Amino acid sequence: MTPPGEDFYQLSGWTVILLLVLFYGGTLLMSALIGKKKENADGYMTAGNKIGFGVSAASMTATWIWASSMYASATAGYTYGISGPIHYGLWGALMILFIYPFGRRIRKVAPKAHTLAEVMYARHGRSSQLMLAGSNIVGSLISLTSNFIAGGALIALLSPFSFSQGIIVIAAGVLLYTLWSGFRASVLTDFAQVVAMLGAVVVIIPAVFFAAGGPDMFEQGAQNLTPQQSNFFSSDAFLNQGAPYIAAVLAYAIGNQTIAQRLFAVREDLIKRTFVTATVGYGATIIGVGMLGVMALYLGLSPAGGDVNNLIPQMASTYLHPLLIGVFLIMIIGALSSTADSDLAALSSIMMADVYGQNVAGKKKANPKTMLLVGRITMIVATAAALYFASGQMNILDLLVFVGALWGALVFPVIASFYWEKVTNKAFTISVLVALAAFIPVRFEWLPMDGALGIVTDVVAVIGIGVVLGLMCFGFFGLKAAKIIGAVGALAAAPFAIGFLHDYAVLSGSLVAYAVSTLVCYFMCFRSGTSFDFDLIKQRIGDFDQRPETEAAEAATVQAGK
Amino acid sequence: MATFFLTLYVLIWPLIVAATLFAICKGFFKDWREARQEGRTLI
Numbered sequence: 002m003t004p005p006g007e008d009f010y011q012l013s014g015w016t017v018i019l020l021l022v023l024f025y026g027g028t029l030l031m032s033a034l035i036g037k038k039k040e041n042a043d044g045y046m047t048a049g050n051k052i053g054f055g056v057s058a059a060s061m062t063a064t065w066i067w068a069s070s071m072y073a074s075a076t077a078g079y080t081y082g083i084s085g086p087i088h089y090g091l092w093g094a095l096m097i098l099f100i101y102p103f104g105r106r107i108r109k110v111a112p113k114a115h116t117l118a119e120v121m122y123a124r125h126g127r128s129s130q131l132m133l134a135g136s137n138i139v140g141s142l143i144s145l146t147s148n149f150i151a152g153g154a155l156i157a158l159l160s161p162f163s164f165s166q167g168i169i170v171i172a173a174g175v176l177l178y179t180l181w182s183g184f185r186a187s188v189l190t191d192f193a194q195v196v197a198m199l200g201a202v203v204v205i206i207p208a209v210f211f212a213a214g215g216p217d218m219f220e221q222g223a224q225n226l227t228p229q230q231s232n233f234f235s236s237d238a239f240l241n242q243g244a245p246y247i248a249a250v251l252a253y254a255i256g257n258q259t260i261a262q263r264l265f266a267v268r269e270d271l272i273k274r275t276f277v278t279a280t281v282g283y284g285a286t287i288i289g290v291g292m293l294g295v296m297a298l299y300l301g302l303s304p305a306g307g308d309v310n311n312l313i314p315q316m317a318s319t320y321l322h323p324l325l326i327g328v329f330l331i332m333i334i335g336a337l338s339s340t341a342d343s344d345l346a347a348l349s350s351i352m353m354a355d356v357y358g359q360n361v362a363g364k365k366k367a368n369p370k371t372m373l374l375v376g377r378i379t380m381i382v383a384t385a386a387a388l389y390f391a392s393g394q395m396n397i398l399d400l401l402v403f404v405g406a407l408w409g410a411l412v413f414p415v416i417a418s419f420y421w422e423k424v425t426n427k428a429f430t431i432s433v434l435v436a437l438a439a440f441i442p443v444r445f446e447w448l449p450m451d452g453a454l455g456i457v458t459d460v461v462a463v464i465g466i467g468v469v470l471g472l473m474c475f476g477f478f479g480l481k482a483a484k485i486i487g488a489v490g491a492l493a494a495a496p497f498a499i500g501f502l503h504d505y506a507v508l509s510g511s512l513v514a515y516a517v518s519t520l521v522c523y524f525m526c527f528r529s530g531t532s533f534d535f536d537l538i539k540q541r542i543g544d545f546d547q548r549p550e551t552e553a554a555e556a557a558t559v560q561a562g563k
Numbered sequence: 564m565a566t567f568f569l570t571l572y573v574l575i576w577p578l579i580v581a582a583t584l585f586a587i588c589k590g591f592f593k594d595w596r597e598a599r600q601e602g603r604t605l606i
Contacts, residue, residue, distance in 0.1 A: 035606050048606050053597070055590025056606065062587070083572070185606045192591050199584040206577045210570075219569045278590075282583040289576030296573070 008305050009158050009318040010326060017160040020327055024334055025174035028193055032178040032186035042369035042546035045183035045376055046115040046350040047266045052188060054274055057267035060191035061279035062286075063339035064259050065097060066198060067144065068151035071290045071336060075316075076309040078294025081238035082230025086291020088243030094284030096250040101276035102476030103255070104264045106419050108272065111538045115354040115545075117261040117415070122359050123541035124418050124533070125426035132433055133411065134355040137258040140404040141344040145387035148337035148344075153391065155333050158314050159326065168391050171334070175341045176384045180377055184262060184346040194339040199286060201332030205317070205325060206289050212320040213296055222299030230298065240505055248469060248511035249405055255415055256408030258347035259340075293317075348383045349376035358545055369546035402444065409514040410436035414522045416472060421526070422533040428525035436518035443503070444510030450503040458509060459499040465512025466498070467491030468519045 012020075043049065052060075070093065077085035111120045118137065122130035149168045156167030179186050214221070229237040254260055267275050293316045297304075302319075305311040317329040353376045358367045414429045442448050443458055450458060471487025478486075503509050598605045 035604050052606065053590065053594035055587060055592065055594045058590060059587045062583075083569070189606050192587075195587060196584065199580050199587075203577045203581045203584065207574060210573055216566045216570045219566045278583060278586060281579065282587065285576045285579035285583060289580055292573045292576065 009314060010323065012160050012323065012326060012330065014161045016327060017156065017162065017330070020330060021170055021174065021334070024197070024331055024338075025170075025178065028174075028190040028338070029178040031190050031193060032182055035185055035189055036182050040182055040185075040373055042353065042372040042376075043115070043544045044185055044546075045373055046346075046353060047262065048185045048188060050113065050266060051268045052266045052271075053268065054271045054278075056188055056192060057263060057271060057275045058278040058282070059195040060188040060266075061097070061260075061263050061275055062282035063191035063195040063198065063335075064263065064343040065093070065279060065283045066286055066336050067148060067340035068155075068333050068337035069147055070287055071333065072151070072310050072313055074287045074291030075294035075297070075312045077238075077242050078291040078296075079298050079304070079309060079312055080294075081235060081242055082226055082232070082298060083295055084233050084235045084238045085230075085242060085294065086288045088238045089246060090284050090287035090291055092243055092247045093250050093287060094280045096247075096254045097276055097283060098280040099251065099473045099476060100254045100260070101273055103416055103419070104276065105269075105272050106476075107261075107264060108269050110419055110535050111265075111542050112269065113539070113543050114265050115262075115358075116258055116265075116350050117256075118258070118351065118355045119359060119542060120538060121415070121418065121429075122355070123538045125424075125429050127360070128430045129414075129418075129426055129433075130355060130359065132407070132430070133256065133258075133415075134351050136256060136404050136407045136411070137347060137351055139400060140257065140408075141259070141348045142383060142387060142390075143401050143404065145341055145344045145348075145383060146390040148341040149387050149391040152334060152337050154310070155314060155330065158311070159318065159330055165392060168388060171337065171341070172384050172388050175338050175345065176380060179342045179345045180380055183349055183376055183380075184266065187342040187346040188263070188266065190342065191339050194335040195282070197331050197335035198339075199282065201328045201335075202286050202289050205321065205329055205332065206292055208322075208325055209293060209296065209316055209320045213300055213316075218296065218299045222301060225299060225301045240508065245505070245508040245511060248409065248465075248508065248515065251469060251472070252405060252408035252412050252511070255412045258351060259343040262343075262347055262350060345380045345383060349379045352376065352379040354545070364541075364545075367545050372545055406437055406440045406444065406510065406514050407433070409511050410440065410518040412472065412515060413468060413519040416475075417522060417526075419535075422535070423526040423529045423531050424522065424533070425526060425529060425531050428522050428529075431525065432518045432522035435521050436514045439517045440510050440514040443513050444506055446506050455503045456499060458513060459502045460495075461516045462502050462509045462512035463491050463495045463498050464520070465514070465516035466494045468515045469512070 074086045074089040077089040079085070081088065107120065111123070114120045116134070118130045118133035121133055149171055152171035153164040153167035156162050156170070157164040178190055229235045264272065290313065293313055297312050297316055302315065305315050317326055321329060353372045357372055357375045358364060362368065410433045414424065414432050418424045418429065448454055467487035467490050470490035471483040474486040475483035595605055
């Protein structure tokens with residue numbers, strides 16, 4: 002799988018050591034600057050719910066960008082041509098924008114929450130909480146493993162060090178600076194990482210462009226593209242890349258604890274600015290990196306070893322000055338570290354608040370010191386587990402399909418739970434499980450789809466299109482507009498989609514999950530006499546750590562800026 | 564003309580990234596300054 006190292010320019014061992022020491026040493030120093038001898042358990046999970054714009058925007062941007070998204074955008078550019086990076090990066094970016102109205106509502110209903118699962122516990126009960134918590138534990142572990150693999154593979158490609166040495170250094174570096182202060186360290190170091198990543202993108206894209214021949218490459222390499230790849234409005238790119246991704250990232254944005262955690266941490270009046278800035282930052286960065294794939298296509302470059310994940314390192318290695326290859330290495334290390342530390346912080350918060358705080362000790366009996374211990378042990382265990390999966394090259398990434406499906410099935414019930422007083426725990430749980438059961442045979446093409454079943458699947462998927470459009474619209478314009486847009490969107494798509502949509506199993510499976518969970522949840526609730534009082538959530542969720550602020554202040558060993 | 568637009572298409576993203584980075588850095592240092600003035604930690 003890994004191409005021979007001779008194909009790539011290799012940085013010297015000492016150069017790589019110096020870069021890694023500078024990067025991880027710098028982040029460790031930053032985290033030490035805000036470290037407290039006695040950390041506050043709530044601060045460890047949400048940093049006190051009052052982070053300013055600069056830190057929160059940097060953190061949201063850094064967390065949303067991970068190494069895999071850079072590789073995937075370049076792959077989209079190489080596979081689908083000039084529109085490929087747009088169909089990866091733009092939709093991913095817009096999803097950050099689309100969820101911010103929901104974020105504001107969630108903060109209004111549960112201003113002191115630590116995890117979304119905790120809010121579901123307060124709203125419904127244990128089963129809905131455990132669905133969100135469980136899916137996030139698996140999801141974050143997968144993400145952690147994936148980031149370690151990306152880091153190890155890059156170090157093996159661009160330096161004399163091995164894959165195993167690479168993953169150990171990355172894991173140790175991330176764990177060291179995140180362990181003591183948790184989420185507080187994660188968000189602060191995200192600033193340095195975002196500067197490294199975005200700064201590198203500003204330099205590297207133009208540098209590769211001009212080193213690879215500049216505008217001339219578009220004239221000389223035009224014959225390397227198929228008509229679909231040359232077309233900015235390629236239907237191939239939309240149906241295979243864009244549309245499945247729209248459905249997937251909406252689920253990811255709603256279900257993922259790393260995003261929810263930042264939502265609970267930012268000052269409430271800054272949610273909109275933060276999300277808008279992260280939308281632009283993520284979109285431009287990921288689409289920009291995707292241009293490396295487009296350039297590779299025009300240049301007629303074949304990915305080393307046939308692995309498209311090698312495209313970005315290959316372009317950097319071929320066209321960049323050794324100094325910029327070092328900058329490139331830091332860009333990728335920054336991307337994967339910022340996401341890995343967010344995953345550690347998310348995992349620790351779930352174990353602290355949802356497992357220990359709500360289910361083991363109980364809200365009133367939870368000991369903040371034990372919570373912190375649980376959080377730190379979780380980080381160590383998660384890092385060890387991810388290292389084990391990464392070192393064994395275990396195909397844990399396949400599980401992401403199920404996590405994505407579960408999040409897709411959760412989108413409507415979760416959103417409805419914040420607005421509609423009739424949603425019950427029973428409807429929530431059953432709708433998610435039924436949607437998951439409907440998703441699996443469609444996604445894995447277990448059943449013959451060439452007859453009536455294919456048509457039925459398409460009809461349900463078309464309803465899913467309406468649900469996705471309606472949900473996107475609902476946050477901004479309300480229920481009436483959402484119903485109109487959803488209905489018009491589904492009706493407009495029906496003539497084109499029914500009869501062939503089932504051929505696109507990834508897209509079809511996701512849409513079916515959205516549609517089934519929505520229909521089941523709606524029909525189980527609309528005649529219900531239940532009327533939930535949303536003010537109860539505020540009463541049920543609060544700080545775990547009641548130690549007075551002065552104690553925390555006295556315990557501060559070093560304060561930033563003093 | 565196509566070459567011009569393709570060049571613009573490739574090079575516009577680093578410019579947008581630079582503008583975003585500027586906004587984030589400006590916000591970060593504003594947060595830092597305010598935290599110093601109020602005698603509290605940044606996070």
